[in-house]
Amino acid sequence: MTRLIVVFIMLFFLISCSSGPSNQPQTIQKDQTDTVRERVDKNSDYYLQQAQLANSNQDRRSLYILAAKQAISEGQSTITITAILNAVDETQYNSVGLDIELAKALLFVGQTERAKNVITRVQQGAPSQRFDQALRILGVQLNAQQGFSLEVVRETFQLQSLYQGRISSSDTRLLYTLLWEHIMSVPVSTLRRFQYDFGEGAQAWVELVAVIKTNLANATALPRELNRWKNLFPNTLDYQLLPQQVQSLLNVEPYAPQxxxxxxxxxxxxxxxxxxxxxxxxxxxxxxxxxxxxxxxxxxxxxxxxxxxxxxxxxxxxxxxxxxxxxxxxxxxxxxxxxxxxxxxxxxxxxxxxxxxxxxxxxYSLAPEDEIEQAIEYFLELGVDRPAVIYADNTLGRRLYERFNQAWSLATEEPVEAIAFRNRSKLGDAVQDLLDVSASEARIAEMKKLFGNQLETEARSRTDIDAVYVIANSQQTRLIKPFFDVSISAFGKRLPIYASSRSYLVDESVSQKRDLNGLVFTEMPWLVRNSDPQLHDLYDKIGEQQTQLKKLFAFGYDAHKLVFALKQLTILQDQHILGLTGALSVNSNNTIKRRLSWSKYQQGAIVEQSTPQQN
The missing domain is CATH 3.40.50.2300 (Response regulator)
Known part of the structure; x- marks a missing residue:
């Protein structure tokens, strides 16, 4: 019996030693998810290969999520990350931790609705409190992608207050980036309400925004006030994790020429x-x-x-x-x-x-193309689907129409319907042709031939155009506008008409303004608001009361003002300073972009509008 036991033990030992590692793929069990999720030494290719070898859909899903997470940390393209995420069924479930990683990755590539569904499912499952911080950060990201700037600011301040000193460097960097992208669009007066509710971190951010907005164009005050701000909050924020824009602004030396x-x-x-x-x-x-x-x-x-x-x-x-x-x-x-x-x-x-x-x-220029670009942006905001352009058939008119057509086609993949006129006598015909009134009148003539002149008729204009943009000077525009008023049939809705600043003169009479009643146009804010009356008085003493010369005076005035803000605006390309010629910002190619005011002729007066209105 003893010999048999010894032999059995030796055989068992030999069999155990002779069995090498299994050639079967290593799959991830549900309870191993957290361990694998922390294996950051594995790259995205590793997880993708393991996903192909996985034996179950659940394991495969886990590995694809980990591959997407790792691809983000590796700086892979959004196309690659999106392709990985498309292999993940967001309606399935592995664990709260993996769902959070999935939602992060979906938000990273801009798949907001899918991320929203995942976050909603996690929240409905009453997750453990240890996931609260991660879910709050996801909420900030979700609001950021939906453009809810005020919510982003409020929730970020709340997060920083609740988890002070307990947020990882990577999450802090993310929150700083999201906060910076949205906080500048919130008025300082609104931010002040949060300043004392969420601790010193909120105070630091609010004061930073106030310093920038107040001193952006002041080359002397901005560096001084930014330095004072750093001294007030020396240890409140992690300066190394601040977005590059903020760090550049803190170190900028604005132009201050002598x-x-x-x-x-x-x-x-x-x-x-x-x-x-x-x-x-x-x-x-x-x-x-x-x-x-x-x-x-x-x-x-x-x-x-x-x-x-x-x-x-x-x-x-x-x-x-x-x-x-x-x-x-x-x-x-x-x-x-x-x-x-x-x-x-x-x-x-x-x-x-x-x-x-x-x-x-x-x-920096007063190029009329700036107004074309602005008109396109406003039409898209208004939901205009089919604008039409009427333009003077000259060099400038053709150039501006081509710019309008190119910009509109680029934005919508649809060409713009347009008609040109050569002289004043052809204006009426051009308007009627654009509105198809001429074709309607021809059909009426045919009907009268068949049924006699006693037939009651009225020409109808087309109804598929939902806005008209006029490219013409002030005299031409005064003739064009009434033609549209009389050519729209009683069955058609009132057609909104827009124009550039070329349609406006500074010395218009009340009767001239009435001729353009309802016309919406872009113009320098200085001319339509009559702001800075002292400057107007100064201009009247040294200049002629001509529209073009007055615009050039404002152009020179703003050129001086711009010099002291150029470096700051180059860093903050989504910000602007208010000048006489418009809201001025700097594009990536160092050109100055002007955004003019929208105004409307109304009962013999000019009324400024925050946005163009459809009637």
Missing amino acids: RFALLLPLSGKLSKQAMAIRDGFLSAIDFNNSSDVLVLDTVLLNVEEIEQQITENQVDFIVGPLEKETIIEYENSDVLRTLPRLNLNIPEIMPTYAGQEVLPAYY
């Missing part, structure tokens, strides 16, 4: 326009400002002479020139392009420097 060179064609065919710009620029300088302005005539002086003047006078910032071809010429100057400069036009082809060291050049 010697300007203003380059304008003060002689020749553009002299009147150049003088209006010059007067506006000089009017913007505070009497207590110690800066000097060197005004140079780009017609009388060649490039070499301008270079010499700028060097001798130790100029540290250039404003101008005005003409597109002159900008290109000056950009080739080794002297001029080493200084920061605000060009007063935008060339057709932007200069390139082939890797040469040059200081930034900015481009």
Whole structure:
């Protein structure tokens, strides 16, 4: 018996030693999920391969979620991550922890509705309190994707207050990013209500926003106030985790030039326009400002002479020139392009420097194309499906119509219906052709041939157009608007008509305003609000009461104001400063974007509107 027991033990030992590792795929059991989720040393490919080998749908689902999570941390493209997530059935369930990871990944690629469904299911299951922080962070992300800025701010402040010191670095960085993306769109007066409800973290953010909004265009005050802010809250926020925009702003040194060179064609065919710009620029300088302005005539002086003047006078910032071809010429100057400069036009082809060291050049203009882009944005906001354009058949009219058509087609993949007119006598025909009134009248004539002239008829206009944009000057617009009023049939709804600032004159009479009753148009806020009456008085003393010259005066005024905000606006491209010519921001190509005011002719007066209205 003893020998048999010994033999049995030896056989068992030999069999155990001889059995190597199984060649079967290692699958993940439900109770092993949390352990595998923490194996960050595995890359996304590893989890994808394991998912292909998994024996059950549940294991496969777990592995795909882990693959998506790892792909995000690896910086994979959203296309790759989306492809992984498309293999996951969000209606199924593995664990609360994995559902949270799934919702995070879905929000990362912008699949808001799927993420919403997952979050709702988790919340309905009354999850353990240990998941509360993660679910709150998901709530912030969800509100951010839905554009609920106020909710993002409030919930982030609440999170920071509840879990102070207990939020991971990665989640803190995420919350800072989401908060920064939304907090600047909330008025400071609203933010003040949260300032003392959620602790020092909320106070720090509210004060930061107030400092930026108050001092954005003040090159002297902004760095001083940002430094004061850092001293007030030295340990409140983790500065290393702040978004790059905030860190750049905290270290920015705004342009604060002491010697300007203003380059304008003060002689020749553009002299009147150049003088209006010059007067506006000089009017913007505070009497207590110690800066000097060197005004140079780009017609009388060649490039070499301008270079010499700028060097001798130790100029540290250039404003101008005005003409597109002159900008290109000056950009080739080794002297001029080493200084920061605000060009007063935008060339057709932007200069390139082939890797040469040059200081930034900015481009600011009163290009009518800005208003075309703004009109497209507003039409899309209003839900306009089929706009029509009527335009003057000249060089400018055709150029602006082409811009409108290109922008609309790009946004909607649909062309714009349009009609051109060559002269005033053809305006009525153009309007009737656009509205198909002519075709209706032709059908009526045919009917009368068949049934006699006693037949009661009324021409009908088409009803599929839901807005008209007019590209014409003020005189042409005054003729066009009544044609639309009389051409719309009694059966048709009132057609909203929009136009650019070219339809407006500063010295319009009350009767002229009545002729355009109902027309909605874009214009510089300074002209339609009559804001800053002292500046209007100053202009009246030095300028002529002409619309174009008054606009150029405002253009020069804003050029001076912009210089001190250029670096800040370059960092904060979603922010703007309010100027006489509109709300001014900086695009990624260093061009200044203008957003004008919408106004409406109403009972012989002009009423400013926050958004264009359909009637």
